[in-house]
Amino acid sequence: MINDKEHIFILLLEYIEGTISDGDRANVLDAIKENNEIALLYEELKAFHFQKGEAFSNQINEDKAWQNTLFQINDRNHRVKTKMSTWWLPIAAAAFLGVVFVSYKLFINSPENKVDTISKYIKPAPLVVTLALANGTKLDLSRKETIVIGNKQLNSNGQQLNYKTVENNIQEWSTLTVPKVLDYKLVLADGTQVWLNSSSNIRFPFTFPGNTREVYLHGEAFFKVSKNAQKPFIVHTEHTDITVLGTSFNVNTYNADRAETSLIEGSVKTTANDNEILLKPGFQAVYEEKGGFSVFKFDQDDVTSWLHGVFYFHDTKLEQIARVLPRWFAVDVVFDDQSAKALSFSGAIEKNKSLDTFLANLKATAGVDSYFKANTLHLKAN
Numbered sequence: 503m504i505n506d507k508e509h510i511f512i513l514l515l516e517y518i519e520g521t522i523s524d525g526d527r528a529n530v531l532d533a534i535k536e537n538n539e540i541a542l543l544y545e546e547l548k549a550f551h552f553q554k555g556e557a558f559s560n561q562i563n564e565d566k567a568w569q570n571t572l573f574q575i576n577d578r579n580h581r582v583k584t585k586m587s588t589w590w591l592p593i594a595a596a597a598f599l600g601v602v603f604v605s606y607k608l609f610i611n612s613p614e615n616k617v618d619t620i621s622k623y624i625k626p627a628p629l630v631v632t633l634a635l636a637n638g639t640k641l642d643l644s645r646k647e648t649i650v651i652g653n654k655q656l657n658s659n660g661q662q663l664n665y666k667t668v669e670n671n672i673q674e675w676s677t678l679t680v681p682k683v684l685d686y687k688l689v690l691a692d693g694t695q696v697w698l699n700s701s702s703n704i705r706f707p708f709t710f711p712g713n714t715r716e717v718y719l720h721g722e723a724f725f726k727v728s729k730n731a732q733k734p735f736i737v738h739t740e741h742t743d744i745t746v747l748g749t750s751f752n753v754n755t756y757n758a759d760r761a762e763t764s765l766i767e768g769s770v771k772t773t774a775n776d777n778e779i780l781l782k783p784g785f786q787a788v789y790e791e792k793g794g795f796s797v798f799k800f801d802q803d804d805v806t807s808w809l810h811g812v813f814y815f816h817d818t819k820l821e822q823i824a825r826v827l828p829r830w831f832a833v834d835v836v837f838d839d840q841s842a843k844a845l846s847f848s849g850a851i852e853k854n855k856s857l858d859t860f861l862a863n864l865k866a867t868a869g870v871d872s873y874f875k876a877n878t879l880h881l882k883a884n
Contacts, residue, residue, distance in 0.1 A: 514544050629681045629832070633663065636674040643678070643686070654708060664689035665708065673707040680721075682832040683853075685808075690717075693728040694735065699808050700829040701756075722754040724809060727768075742774045742789050751781075752805050756825070759791040764805045811853035820845045820870070820881070827879065831857045839882035842870055 510533060516522040517530045534541045631643040633656075641649060641656070643663055649656040653668040663678065663686070680686045680698045688696045691709050698704060702721025710716075715735040727735045729748025737744040737753055742761045744753065749768025755761045763772045764786040772779050772787050772795075779787045779795050786800040804814045813826050821843035824835045830853050837843055845868055851860050857879075864870040869884045 510540060514540070517544075629684050631681065631684060631686050632679050634677045634679070636676060644684075662687040662689065665691070667691065667708045669709055669711070671711045673709065673711060675705055675707050677703055677705045679703040682829050690715075692730065692733075692735075695726040697724040697809055699723065719753055720755060722752070722756060722808070724750070724752045724806060726750045741791065742772050742787075745771045745773070754805075756829075761789045763787045764800050764802075766802060766806070807850075813851045813853075815850070816848045817846050818848070819843060820847060820864075823847060823851070824881065826851060827857070827860075833857065834878045836878055836880055837882065838880050842881055842883040845870065845883065 513526050513530045534544050633641045633643050643658045644660055646659045655666045657664050678688055680700060680702050682700050685700055686698050690706060692715055699722035702723060705718040715733055718738045727746050727748050731747050735746045739755045739761050744763050749770055750766040751770055752764040765781040765783050767783050770781050774789045777795055781787055784799055786798050788796045807814050815823050827833055827835050861872045871882050871884045873880050
């Protein structure tokens with residue numbers, strides 16, 4: 503077990519950078535396993551990008567840099583939250599001058615960095631999860647209630663819909679729509695569970711009388727499909743069809759010309775035009791209109807983090823990151839300075855935190871300014 507705190511911090515950085523010796527690697531792994539605070543620090547160091555750019559370093563007053571920063575520790579599954587002890591700060595500063603960990607709380611309360619909040623200007627319309635039935639009836643699922651319609655009993659608790667219905671040979675298709683900001687869970691007739699992300703919808707039948715179980719998805723959803731070898735489950739998207747017997751996987755179709763299928767367990771077959779890909783767990787099939795299919799390994803925590811209200815990004819262009827903000831915070835985004843689109847970041851956005859947190863981090867780490875006008879968030883590099 504490692505006892506010297508400065509040594510711990512430096513070894514964690516070396517471990518993450520891949521420059522650690524074999525002997526020290528074993529000590530670091532033991533420390534992470536045995537000490538919860540060290541484990542939390544390690545997880546956060548992995549999640550956040552070290553800003554090492556020379557231009558950024560030059561503009562920081564080394565004597566005051568750490569007075570205006572704070573490091574927030576979140577465990578990877580987002581169930582336990584704590585704050586880093588202050589002893590880490592001078593150690594971190596000594597270990598990596600110019601490397602700044604940003605926290606909204608100290609930044610926003612610093613007299614030199616007092617800024618008006620953006621969130622107070624955002625006034626989104628009422629957010630309602632809706633279910634459109636085959637007969638044209640629209641139901642509000644945002645409330646906790648039981649609704650009986652014909653031979654169907656719908657049970658909504660405001661966050662999840664399940665139902666009971668009489669099995670028949672008629673497929674009555676309905677569409678469940680989740681607006682910006684919210685997410686929702688649907689339990690289908692066969693027991694399949696579907697978690698829908700913000701700005702998504704799914705078209706589904708109340709029963710599956712035929713030889714297949716088919717649904718249509720727009721947006722993003724995580725599926726946990728009930729096994730039935732005699733009746734394959736098929737997810738149709740704009741570009742691809744995903745066929746499974748029983749498995750867990752994530753589908754993302756937010757980008758109009760792209761569809762991502764990420765397999766957690768089991769196996770799936772995804773097809774587009776005449777192309778077919780059979781996935782193994784831990785692999786992701788990405789279909790693009792111009793380039794067809796590509797297959798990659800993926801980080802399960804990153805892909806499914808939205809289920810816990812977190813969006814992770816690694817060396818990602820600000821233009822791509824900004825696409826999440828309208829879905830999660832119900833705010834339109836424009837770039838006053840087009841060069842800001844190309845800036846790359848690593849870190850996380852938490853849905854249950856104020857948008858100001860993310861904006862303050864952008865300003866402190868990369869000098870990206872923001873202001874709010876006519877219900878639109880403007881971003882520009884200073």
